[in-house]
Amino acid sequence: MTFLEQTIKEKGPILSSDLLDILLDKEKGLSKEAARKRLSRIRGDVAKVRGLFSDRQILFHDKAIYNSEEYFEGLTDALKKAGKQYHIILQSLAFHYGQIKKEQLAAYTVNPVKNLKGHLTFHSAIEKLVKLQLVHQDDDNIFLLPILAEGSINGKRAKGIEVAKNFLLIQFNDWSRKIGLTSYNTSVFHGEFGKYQFNFVSPTYVGSLPKFSVKKKIVPGFLIADVLIGNTVTEKEVEFFINKLKTLKYQKQIASFIPFLIVESIDPKSLNLLKSEGVVIGFVNELFGEKYKELLNSLINLVTNAGAILKKNPEAYLDLISKLNKLVDGKTNNLRGDLFELAVGYFQGRICNSIDIGKIINYQGEQREIDVLGFTAQKIIVSECKGYNHKIDKDEIDKWLGNKIPVIRKWILDQPSISDREIQFEIWSTGGFTEEAVRSLNDKMIKTKKYDIEFYGLEEMMEKSKELKSKKFTEILREYYIKEI
Known part of the structure; x- marks a missing residue:
């Protein structure tokens, strides 16, 4: 040697x-x-x-x-040391407890989402990290290799932060419109500006930001923002944001822009660094009030610990929905999809001995997420939750039947403590199902003998809500999941 x-x-x-x-x-x-x-x-x-x-x-x-x-x-x-553009992706995943939605992660990197000379695109960077097995992905999320996270992997807390972030973006959009920074119906969540992705992008016509093109047409400025919540922000966490801004400033003919970074908590060094780069730091409590910040943390906690809370203290879910609605004047309708699995969990918590929300399972290298997993003495109930305002089509049903159910069933049968129980797969859709989807479901129900399949649309959901004999829950179901469908 x-x-x-x-x-x-x-x-x-x-x-x-x-x-x-x-x-x-x-x-x-x-x-x-x-x-x-x-x-x-x-x-x-x-x-x-x-x-x-x-x-x-x-x-x-x-x-x-x-x-x-x-x-x-x-x-x-x-x-x-020598591969910063990849390291920052891993760092951002660790900050978010090990997973982020595919369509959101690009905002927390220094990789453009469109071709930019001299820069590796986000898509190409992810491909390389997947090949190296440092990250993996399913249909919706990108996950960090657990041994790289130093114990910070927590998929349920990651989901809680995602829900809270969506809620926060809705409120930030409303705030920016009310003070005249942006116009109505112009903002985009997780959109592109200057070939980079940001959590929030909206044109603005404030002050000297707009310009005139050569053809004398007005070119607006832009308000761009990213959100970092759920952890204290340090210098390493703002590296992605500062690098994006520096690259934007070097681009020719880039529109004027105001950069915002929305945070809960940040250390002094990071704060000074951002200020020196001309970044507006939006503290959640200063923008929207201390009660709003407390409510966000309650929302994160509920989603993180949903299984235990919905079983032991189901009224906590109902109370939180009421508080959200009261504080933000009805805008919780925008969170229909994010909170729907909690509504289903509330129901299952009343009939099951125990429940788990957002459980990630892995069977022979294939990973799936179970929205609501309920256990009775004789049965296991696996619920898929679709809080949509449109009907689910046959393609989505076939994907659930052919791609998700088989892996979850094999995982259950591989668990000695529960493998002898009956299995029931359910799909709940606030928007209902297309005729083709219903035919596909009915056909599968007739042919399948090894497990049960149930599906619930609008009418069936209301019938099941009556079974709970909870007027408050029925009202919330009607208000947030049926009213606008």
């Missing part, structure tokens, strides 16, 4: 620049060119990772440690 191979084995994954320094320190008279040639001749039990690091660096590692904890830690350390 050569000196270089031994060094790689002892030090674990190592970048070519560091390996070069070690070699030059050992052999004082060796030129850099000669040292680089030796590195290029490394063979044996050494693997090389290319195409990710600045200055065309290579990561060397012993083939024997591939896919081990040592390998992944060495790879992420190398990205932190």
Whole structure:
């Protein structure tokens, strides 16, 4: 074994620049060119990772440690040092407790969502991270490899923050319109500006922000904003935002813009850094009041601990909905989809011995999310929740029947403690189902003998709500899930 191979084995994954320094320190008279040639001749039990690091660096590692904890830690350390655009994605996922919606993650990176010369697109960056197994994805979310999160993986809290963020964006949009910063019906959530994604994008005609084009047409300025809640924000967490802004400023003919970063808590260094870059820091409590901030935290807590709360204290769900409605004057209708699985969980909590909300299961490498999982002494109830204001079509039903149910069923049968119970799969849709979807469901119900299938549209949901004998719940169901359908 050569000196270089031994060094790689002892030090674990190592970048070519560091390996070069070690070699030059050992052999004082060796030129850099000669040292680089030796590195290029490394063979044996050494693997090389290319195409990710600045200055065309290579990561060397012993083939024997591939896919081990040592390998992944060495790879992420190398990205932190010489692969910032990938490291920031991993860092943002860790801040959000290990998962973010696919359509939202791009905002928390330095990668453009459209082609920009000299920059790797977000889509390409994710493809490489998936290939390296540092992240994985399902139909809706992107997940961080658990060993990289230092214990911060919590899918339910991530879901709670996502719901609260959606609620916050609705309120920020309303606030910006009321003070005249933006116009009605102009904002986009998780939209693009300057080829980068932001949580909030809206044209503004305030003050000197608008310009006139060569053809004398008015070109508006833009209000752009990202949201960081659920954790205290530090310097490393604002790196993505500052880098996006710097790139925007270098673009020719970019529209004028006002950058906002909305936070709950931030350390002094980050605060000063953002101010020096001309960023407006919007504290949640200062924008909307202390009660609003408390309500957001209650919302996060409810979604995070939904199973226990809906079983032990179901009235907490009803009380929170009432408070949300009172504080924001009826705008909870916009959260119909986000909160619908809690409504179904409320129902299941009254008939099941225990429930779990938003459970992530993994069977032989295939991951699925169960919206509501209920247990009785004889039965397991798996509920899919669709809080839509439109009908579910046959394609979505076939995807549920053919892609989701088989994996979840196999997972249940693989759990000795529950594998002997009956299984019932349900799909709840506030918008109902198309005729084709209903035919597909009825056909599957007739043919399937190994488990039960049920589906509930508008009328069936109201009938089931009456079973609870809870007037308050029936009113909320009618107000937030039926009124506008």
